[in-house]
Amino acid sequence: MPVVAARQPAPDFSLATSGGDPFTRADLEGAITVLVFYPFAFSPVCTDQLSLYNEVRADLAERGASLYGVSCDAVWSQQAFKEKLGVEIEQLSDFEPKGATCRAFGVLHPGGFPQRALVLIGPDAVVRWSYEAPSPGDLPGANLLFDALEELER
Amino acid sequence: MGGDLSSAPVAPVGPADHVRGPEGAPAVVVYGDYECPFCAALELRLGELPVRVAFRHFPVRGSHPRAFPAACAAEAAGRQGAFWEMHDALFADQGRLEDPHLWARAERLGLDLARFEADRRDATVAAQITADFRAGVRAGVPTTPTLFHAGKRHAGRLDEAVFERLANLGV
Numbered sequence: 001m002p003v004v005a006a007r008q009p010a011p012d013f014s015l016a017t018s019g020g021d022p023f024t025r026a027d028l029e030g031a032i033t034v035l036v037f038y039p040f041a042f043s044p045v046c047t048d049q050l051s052l053y054n055e056v057r058a059d060l061a062e063r064g065a066s067l068y069g070v071s072c073d074a075v076w077s078q079q080a081f082k083e084k085l086g087v088e089i090e091q092l093s094d095f096e097p098k099g100a101t102c103r104a105f106g107v108l109h110p111g112g113f114p115q116r117a118l119v120l121i122g123p124d125a126v127v128r129w130s131y132e133a134p135s136p137g138d139l140p141g142a143n144l145l146f147d148a149l150e151e152l153e154r
Numbered sequence: 155m156g157g158d159l160s161s162a163p164v165a166p167v168g169p170a171d172h173v174r175g176p177e178g179a180p181a182v183v184v185y186g187d188y189e190c191p192f193c194a195a196l197e198l199r200l201g202e203l204p205v206r207v208a209f210r211h212f213p214v215r216g217s218h219p220r221a222f223p224a225a226c227a228a229e230a231a232g233r234q235g236a237f238w239e240m241h242d243a244l245f246a247d248q249g250r251l252e253d254p255h256l257w258a259r260a261e262r263l264g265l266d267l268a269r270f271e272a273d274r275r276d277a278t279v280a281a282q283i284t285a286d287f288r289a290g291v292r293a294g295v296p297t298t299p300t301l302f303h304a305g306k307r308h309a310g311r312l313d314e315a316v317f318e319r320l321a322n323l324g325v
Binding site: 052054139 | 159217297
């Protein structure tokens, strides 16, 4: 199943925040949300995707968009990863039932981890744009997020 | 902040760029940072090829906290005509990028230290590096190093095939 397409309502889902609280479809309402699905915490790339997006967080916020990193790692692993990278991006864990949210968004890799994918969701909880990297090793540039936001503002 | 970050073509090599390599050779644009080991490796390879290299800064602070100050040091050295000397000195020893190491390099290169110190903290220098970074984001630079040649983007570690193509450009 490919990543959930534009104009589709976001599926029902439940992720865990760093504090262990649920983050569900209802939390999407009233704000622009970008979910950044990434394969694994601590996976080795020279300059990580999350570090890059962290640099443009202020610009995204200016456009009213909140960014979340999503992976199947446990909350503690995600927090350690976040600290290691020195990034501010909130992490959401798809640990239990493992990969359920990734599956609902159509980004679960057969290997049990998220494909590298981006999903931009409008304040009405409808998907406005999505992107799946051709392979998990491909890093989508931050420009794609701004293109999508520009499209959304039209 | 402010300003657009949506997609735009990579800016052609211009007078604001730091460029070196054989006169008249084909140009490549490299977005890199001084704390990135793959960038250092790429530098060495490109030095052996018949290409002109334009280097632009792409410091991502999360993974490489010393990349931004190192870029400032290179630009500050550039104000004393020693950009590439500092550039090479930074890549040559990436384990030593703290302030005292930057001063030691500036001293070794015979720079005016007081001026170097003031310049590397100059807001114009920081703005210049940020402008490089943001233009890189618009051009779709996702990581370092990213190399542009003939309108094509090569991100991350380069395939040998790309080096081979670059090696044969002048032939």
